[in-house]
Amino acid sequence: GAGVSQTPSNKVTEKGKYVELRCDPISGHTALYWYRQSLGQGPEFLIYFQGTGAADDSGLPNDRFFAVRPEGSVSTLKIQRTERGDSAVYLCASSYDPTGANVLTFGAGSRLTVL
Amino acid sequence: AQSVTQLGSHVSVSEGALVLLRCNYSSSVPPYLFWYVQYPNQGLQLLLKYTSAATLVKGINGFEAEFKKSETSFHLTKPSAHMSDAAEYFCAVSAPTGTASKLTFGTGTRLQVTL
Secondary structure, rough: OOOOEEOOOOEEEOOOOOOEEEEEEEOOOOOOEEEEEEOOOOOOOEEEEEEEEEEEOOOOOOOOOOEEOOOOOOEEEEEOOOOOOHHHEEEEEEEEEOOOOOOOOEEEEEEEEEE | OOOEEOOOOOOOOOOOOEEEEEOOOOOOOOOOOEEEEEEEOOOOEEEEEEEEOEEEEEEEOOEEEEEEEEHEEEEEEOOOHHHHEEEEEEEEEEOOOOOOOEEEEEEOOOEEEOO
């Protein structure tokens, strides 16, 4: 597509529930990133994929968070046993190549609210 | 490791006045530096980037930034503010080696433009 698409745009869930957030990157972009933006903060890196593999998952806060990209295109961020502290906007970005200073194109984000 | 500090979480200027948003960075290697803008309910959009070429970088919408190694700064400026410039602005840094597109963001500066 023309841009990075993220669904859902808004998700409200209860503490302890399981949540999936989807990201559809720009066609042909091999690198895909997930960031988390809490209220009043800048985006924080979670994980980055090069193709199908997670090349760097150092930003995932704990083992409740997991992400996949099985076919090297669409990615799903999965959060188990959600906690109120997980409430944030989850941003996805893609780029043509992770090396150099290639520009990341961001989606509009998925706003997660955990009650 | 890299980090950025944005001085001033809120900046207010009059329409037509100079815009100056401050960013200082910390990096153990010569960095790549970026400014992104975020409008409400939209994704982050790149304004400009510095990748070790010219130290004065011109971006979109009349914005520019100057890389000053001696001051470890990358301040964003615009000679004359427009109402449409009201948004949140993020400075970001990455390392030119390895995953150069993995960005570390500042906490953001919200720009208000008044009549």
